[in-house]
Amino acid sequence: MSTHKAALCKVQILKLFLTSARCGRITRFHGVCGLSTSTPASSAKVCIVGGGPAGFYTAQHLVKTRTDVQVDIYERLPVPFGLVRFGVAPDHPEVKNVINTFTQTAQHARCSFHGNVRVGKDVTVEELQEAYHAVVLSYGAEGNRTMGVPGEDLAGVYSAKDFVGWYNGLPRNSELRPDLSCETAVILGQGNVALDVARILLSPVDILKKTDITQHALDALAESSVRRVLIVGRRGPLQVACTIKELREMVNLPGTRPEMEASEFEGIAETLKCETRLFTGPGLSVSPQGDGEGVRAVATGEVEDVECGLVISSIGYKSLLIDPAVPFDTRKAIIPNTMGRVQQTAGLYCSGWVKRGPTGVIATTMNDSFDTARTLLQDIGKGTLDVSTVKPGSQGVSALLEKRGVKPVSFSDWEKIDSEETRRGEIKGKPREKMLDVGEMLQVARA
Amino acid sequence: MALMTSARRLFHVSFREKSLRRAETLISATNTTLWNLSLAGQRMACIRVRDFSTNTQPLRADNKVTVHFINRDGEKISVKGSPGDSLLDVIIDQDLDFDGFGACEGTLACSTCHLIFEEDVYNKLGPITDEEMDMLDLAYGLTDTSRLGCQICLTRSLEGMTARVPESVADIRQSGDGSS
Numbered sequence: 001m002s003t004h005k006a007a008l009c010k011v012q013i014l015k016l017f018l019t020s021a022r023c024g025r026i027t028r029f030h031g032v033c034g035l036s037t038s039t040p041a042s043s044a045k046v047c048i049v050g051g052g053p054a055g056f057y058t059a060q061h062l063v064k065t066r067t068d069v070q071v072d073i074y075e076r077l078p079v080p081f082g083l084v085r086f087g088v089a090p091d092h093p094e095v096k097n098v099i100n101t102f103t104q105t106a107q108h109a110r111c112s113f114h115g116n117v118r119v120g121k122d123v124t125v126e127e128l129q130e131a132y133h134a135v136v137l138s139y140g141a142e143g144n145r146t147m148g149v150p151g152e153d154l155a156g157v158y159s160a161k162d163f164v165g166w167y168n169g170l171p172r173n174s175e176l177r178p179d180l181s182c183e184t185a186v187i188l189g190q191g192n193v194a195l196d197v198a199r200i201l202l203s204p205v206d207i208l209k210k211t212d213i214t215q216h217a218l219d220a221l222a223e224s225s226v227r228r229v230l231i232v233g234r235r236g237p238l239q240v241a242c243t244i245k246e247l248r249e250m251v252n253l254p255g256t257r258p259e260m261e262a263s264e265f266e267g268i269a270e271t272l273k274c275e276t277r278l279f280t281g282p283g284l285s286v287s288p289q290g291d292g293e294g295v296r297a298v299a300t301g302e303v304e305d306v307e308c309g310l311v312i313s314s315i316g317y318k319s320l321l322i323d324p325a326v327p328f329d330t331r332k333a334i335i336p337n338t339m340g341r342v343q344q345t346a347g348l349y350c351s352g353w354v355k356r357g358p359t360g361v362i363a364t365t366m367n368d369s370f371d372t373a374r375t376l377l378q379d380i381g382k383g384t385l386d387v388s389t390v391k392p393g394s395q396g397v398s399a400l401l402e403k404r405g406v407k408p409v410s411f412s413d414w415e416k417i418d419s420e421e422t423r424r425g426e427i428k429g430k431p432r433e434k435m436l437d438v439g440e441m442l443q444v445a446r447a
Numbered sequence: 448m449a450l451m452t453s454a455r456r457l458f459h460v461s462f463r464e465k466s467l468r469r470a471e472t473l474i475s476a477t478n479t480t481l482w483n484l485s486l487a488g489q490r491m492a493c494i495r496v497r498d499f500s501t502n503t504q505p506l507r508a509d510n511k512v513t514v515h516f517i518n519r520d521g522e523k524i525s526v527k528g529s530p531g532d533s534l535l536d537v538i539i540d541q542d543l544d545f546d547g548f549g550a551c552e553g554t555l556a557c558s559t560c561h562l563i564f565e566e567d568v569y570n571k572l573g574p575i576t577d578e579e580m581d582m583l584d585l586a587y588g589l590t591d592t593s594r595l596g597c598q599i600c601l602t603r604s605l606e607g608m609t610a611r612v613p614e615s616v617a618d619i620r621q622s623g624d625g626s627s
Contacts, residue, residue, distance in 0.1 A: 057547075061546070092556065094551055094552075094555070094556040095557075097550070097554060097556070098550050098551065101550065243584075243585060244580075244581040244584060245578070245582065248577065248578075361557070361585070362550065363547070363615070366547050367547070367587075367615050367616035368616075370547065370616075371616065
């Protein structure tokens with residue numbers, strides 16, 4: 001938007017404030033008035049399921065583009081920001097700067113955050129559709145792709161999703177307790193997540209202790225015996241899914257030495273020594289050794305045995321179905337949609353990984369979310385999405401939640417959790433010390 | 448994917464030479480001992496104290512450089528900035544509000560401040576670091592005269608320059624092959 005347009009927008013918002021402040025004396029909007037004083041009762045009410053980057057960017061675009069849209073974001077956990085909080089590596093704090101933009105969105109007059117609400121359990125998608133003109137599903141990918149090879153469920157084999165959740169303080173992974181007493185770890189997959197895991201396993205503790213990595217992970221890594229990490233992929237160097245920045249960090253990591261298989265690099269004259277073994281053989285099977293504590297990775301076709309004590313499978317996240325009322329493509333593990341409009345369901349949209357699949361960086365999700373928001377706004381503009389009826393919005397949902405004994409966490413409640421985490425981190429010279437227990441988060445939120 | 452993208456990129460270097468350059472980088476990098484977390488702060492290429500909550504800047508008209516931006520609607524916007532400011536600083540200070548621009552706030556952790564320059568202006572810009580190139584490689588609609596706005600510092604010699612804000616995603620409603 002040009003500067004001129006921005007000024008115009010601000011004036012319009014001011015006018016709306018003035019109008020709705022007088023709303024209490026106007027009785028034509030029965031039942032709805034006098035609640036969120038900044039929103040006229042005739043506004044379009046949109047509900048977003050998921051408080052991660054997709055949810056926030058979708059909300060941002062909606063409230064910035066139209067002044068008559070009210071957006072409510074529902075999030076399962078008491079804390080917002082999804083993978084920006086739980087996925088981005090602790091030593092990448094600059095990537096988390098987007099939280100500032102999300103905070104601005106959450107604090108916008110026409111946006112509100114409702115944490116500690118599990119859609120599909122505490123409230124159904126159908127109930128949301130009754131309360132709102134439109135529902136946008138942005139709940140990401142909570143599951144992980146499995147390899148489907150023997151031995152995948154052995155002790156010492158973890159999904160990268162759980163391992164990352166463990167060092168990033170995701171409550172459900174707080175008890176993971178991975179065994180780091182072995183010398184060699186194998187990571188399967190060569191995307192950015194795989195490199196993150198490798199980097200965290202090998203980073204000097206002196207560097208990690210200044211980040212927001214969880215204390216229990218820091219303690220475990222300080223005791224870790226892992227000295228060698230093999231990052232294994234099925235194809236060659238030109239097909240690696242990681243990006244150069246992460247590769248460069250790996251190579252520059254203090255106290256470590258990268259090694260690569262020279263034969264994998266056509267056109268490179270010198271032999272490089274790098275601990276990134278790139279196999280071009282097909283699949284792998286993992287078989288137990290001795291008492292089942294140790295794990296041995298075996299390549300089929302060209303077979304190579306690698307002794308290791310830790311296997312982390314980093315071949316991708318996977319979206320799950322959270323409500324039977326939502327169409328779901330189990331093969332692709334996404335919600336079937338056309339440009340963000342969920343197929344065969346009016347008023348239902350999706351954005352982010354649950355729409356597109358679990359790939360891409362935050363900026364990819366940002367553009368995708370803007371795209372879905374544009375589609376939704378287009379539908380309002382064309383009349384395909386009927387916003388003329390009066391909908392109860394968050395008032396309706398709050399009533400249901402209260403009946404069910406569910407107490408949502410507001411954004412200012414989150415700010416209390418935020419302050420407390422920051423305070424605890426300051427004592428240790430860290431940006432924050434994350435709370436690992438939902439119960440504790442709720443306690444601090446209500447204080 | 449990333450290696451192929453960078454291979455197709457600028458500088459008319461053949462893939463083989465590019466691989467050699469990368470190999471050399473990797474070899475020299477393994478000898479590197481300097482690396483720390485505050486590198487993020489050191490990536491800010493322009494000398495200026497950045498405070499995103501402040502929008503009061505001393506206005507000394509004689510010291511200003513005029514720059515033009517062409518936004519995604521094709522509109523030309525003319526603003527003034529101070530030498531030493533990055534183009535991202537100018538865009539934020541002047542409240543230009545391009546959708547999603549500068550997501551990582553100038554720390555070389557994204558490519559959303561991607562700008563396209565005219566060739567003669569492009570040639571006057573400062574050198575590009577490996578770190579900027581790594582992120583620029585991921586930008587949508589990359590051209591031979593693309594740079595990241597957070598790394599371009601205003602100087603008097605850039606007076607009157609124009610930069611275009613490219614689309615950040617294929618606007619055409621694509622079939623959606625799922626590639627990122």
